Amino acid sequence: MTAKENTLVFWLAAALLLFSTLSGADLWTQEWRWADILWYMHVSGDYFHPHLAGSPYYDKPLLSYWFMLLSTKFFGLNEWGLRLPSACAGLVVLYCTPSIGKIIFNPHIANKASWILLTSYFFIFWSRIASSDMLNVASILLAVNLYFIKKNKTDFFSYFIFCFVLATSALIKGPVAIILVGLVVLPDLIASKKLTTHLNFKFLLSVFINLFIYTLPFLIAHQNTLHENSLYLVYRENVLRFLSPFDHQSHWTTYFIYLPYYLLPWSLISIPCFFKKPTPLSKQQKTFLISTVFIFLFFTVSGSRRSYYILPLLPFTALWIAFFLETHYLKKIFYHFIIPFYLVLLLWFSCFQNLYFHYYGIKPFVRLIKTTAIKLKPWDEWQLISIGADDRISFYLQPRALPSSFRDFPQNTAALESFKKTRPLILIISSSLFSKYHALLPTPRFTLDSASQKTSVNKQDKDIALIIP
Numbered sequence: 001m002t003a004k005e006n007t008l009v010f011w012l013a014a015a016l017l018l019f020s021t022l023s024g025a026d027l028w029t030q031e032w033r034w035a036d037i038l039w040y041m042h043v044s045g046d047y048f049h050p051h052l053a054g055s056p057y058y059d060k061p062l063l064s065y066w067f068m069l070l071s072t073k074f075f076g077l078n079e080w081g082l083r084l085p086s087a088c089a090g091l092v093v094l095y096c097t098p099s100i101g102k103i104i105f106n107p108h109i110a111n112k113a114s115w116i117l118l119t120s121y122f123f124i125f126w127s128r129i130a131s132s133d134m135l136n137v138a139s140i141l142l143a144v145n146l147y148f149i150k151k152n153k154t155d156f157f158s159y160f161i162f163c164f165v166l167a168t169s170a171l172i173k174g175p176v177a178i179i180l181v182g183l184v185v186l187p188d189l190i191a192s193k194k195l196t197t198h199l200n201f202k203f204l205l206s207v208f209i210n211l212f213i214y215t216l217p218f219l220i221a222h223q224n225t226l227h228e229n230s231l232y233l234v235y236r237e238n239v240l241r242f243l244s245p246f247d248h249q250s251h252w253t254t255y256f257i258y259l260p261y262y263l264l265p266w267s268l269i270s271i272p273c274f275f276k277k278p279t280p281l282s283k284q285q286k287t288f289l290i291s292t293v294f295i296f297l298f299f300t301v302s303g304s305r306r307s308y309y310i311l312p313l314l315p316f317t318a319l320w321i322a323f324f325l326e327t328h329y330l331k332k333i334f335y336h337f338i339i340p341f342y343l344v345l346l347l348w349f350s351c352f353q354n355l356y357f358h359y360y361g362i363k364p365f366v367r368l369i370k371t372t373a374i375k376l377k378p379w380d381e382w383q384l385i386s387i388g389a390d391d392r393i394s395f396y397l398q399p400r401a402l403p404s405s406f407r408d409f410p411q412n413t414a415a416l417e418s419f420k421k422t423r424p425l426i427l428i429i430s431s432s433l434f435s436k437y438h439a440l441l442p443t444p445r446f447t448l449d450s451a452s453q454k455t456s457v458n459k460q461d462k463d464i465a466l467i468i469p
Contacts, residue, residue: 006111014094014118017346018087018127023079024354026361027392031130033057033394035082038068042077043402048221053391053405056432062217063171064132068274077398082130089138090127094118096141097315104288105323112322113315119341122176122262123314132173137312139169143181151188154197159206167210171217180312183298184291191287210456255299260309262314265322265341269333273324285323292316366396369426369465370444376469377424385419388430389463395425409437427466434464444468 027035033052040051050057050065064085072081094114101110117123126134143165150158169177189195260267281289295313299305325334357363374380384403386394387410394403404418414443419427420442427441431449444466 004100010111010114010118013342017118017124018090018299019084020346020350021354022083022087022128022232024237024350025128025357025447027077027079027082027395028129030390031082032395034065034068036391037065038072039077039395039398040402041065041069042072048217053407054402060132061171061174062221063168064135064173067135070131072351079130086129086131086134088128089134090123093123093127093134093141096138096145097318099145100141100148100315101319101322104284105319107324109319109326112325115316116263116318116321116336117315119338119345120263120266120314120318120431121345122264124345126311128349133308134313136173136177138313139165139172140177140180140312141315143169143177146182147181147185147188151192151194154200154202156206156353159198159203160209163203163206164213167209167214170214177312179298179331180295183294184288186203187287187291187294188284191283207242213263216430244445252375254305254307255296255310259296259310259313259317262307262310263317263321265302266318267338269337270321270324273321276324279324287319288316292320361388362392362396365448365463365465366393368448369393369397369467372467373426374426376445376467382424382426383422384426384428385422386428388433389428393428394466399426409433409436423468425466425468429464429466429469431462431464441466442468 037057041047044051047066047069049060050060050062054464062366067085068082071084072078075081075084076282094117097117098110098114100108101107102115126137143162143245146165166178166181169181172197177241189198199329292313295316299310299313302309310388370379373379380400383401384394384397384399385406386403387406388408391405394405397403415420419425419440425442427444429441446465450463450465
């Protein structure tokens with residue numbers, strides 16, 4: 001095949017794997033946060049003050065919510081609309097990785113790296129998850145790619161676009177993205193002796209303009225409001241989490257395990273690379289290797305660690321795997337395995353996963369609740385209260401009004417009275433709380449048990465739906 005035909009095949013394969021049956025799987029635990037926040041934004045029309053389970057929630061900057069908000073405006077408040085921005089971000093990463101690779105290495109290695117990413121399970125998994133993580137990776141790769149393309153230019157427009165992408169990346173998950181880009185850009189600038197060239201007025205002006213763009217959403221969000229200061233939360237989530245972590249305190253070896261784990265199966269296939277004669281590196285490749293090591297060390301020395309924090313390093317590592325697979329024997333392995341790996345992932349994400357969640361998971365229970373309720377009253381009339389139950393059930397039901405949600409059984413009289421007066425009512429409650437407080441609950445017309453629908457991942461505590469017309 002010609003180079004153009006190979007490129008076309010790659011992008012068709014990427015689009016099929018990233019977008020096919022994107023709404024097949026139930027919302028994962030982490031995805032529910034974005035789903036609930038977006039639901040509140042849609043109902044309230046307030047796009048600057050995120051709320052999770054009815055309470056203000058500023059743990060993440062606003063831009064990831066806004067990307068999903070735009071998507072759900074067009075495609076509906078469902079899994080497809082929520083996950084589409086991440087899938088598009090996956091495409092951006094697949095574009096930027098070979099673009100960087102062609103500059104650092106050569107087109108052959110660059111294209112091979114893109115196939116390595118496309119056939120790595122966890123890259124596809126996170127590209128099909130509604131969260132800020134793949135958006136964060138895409139913004140980092142986009143900034144690095146812009147740097148390598150425009151590093152010899154000193155015009156204001158080039159500086160502005162680069163700084164704008166950095167401001168955008170900071171508004172997706174936090175300023176840590178800027179540090180990661182800096183760990184690639186600064187070593188290259190120093191090695192190429194161009195650092196002083198770019199420290200000019202046009203660059204500094206671009207920095208100040210985009211610093212204002214970055215702070216603007218925070219200023220608007222806290223105008224005439226008593227909500228918690230989200231600029232402090234930026235400090236807490238980035239600086240404090242790095243220096244003095246308050247959660248996510250995994251062992252310092254976490255990324256030594258999860259970096260190769262996230263690049264399976266290619267991390268296993270690349271093991272023979274350690275036993276072959278080292279390939280000489282160019283000056284730029286040595287600098288890029290130093291940057292890759294710096295990023296890994298940055299994540300490792302951070303006090304707060306979670307497996308998926310390492311995601312921004314996957315594209316760089318994929319380029320190195322592709323580089324070290326450049327021997328006759330290892331090339332053969334690559335070409336023999338690429339199609340089987342791709343087909344396995346396609347079958348898993350497009351067929352098996354979709355089939356499984358059609359019969360198991362939350363959706364069958366939700367369908368049963370809706371079908372039962374609609375037989376008694378029109379759906380728009382029903383109100384929903386959730387007590388200690390899986391919050392994803394409330395999202396999938398999506399009653400006309402936002403539901404009342406309680407983590408534990410409420411002890412105040414007003415809440416108990418609302419159970420008696422609210423009609424028609426769907427009350428979702430965990431089985432442990434139901435067995436303890438069922439005498440205080442109104443008598444339902446129907447009692448539906450999620451256990452009979454094989455819906456709960458937690459085998460110890462099922463959810464029960466009380467249908468009270």
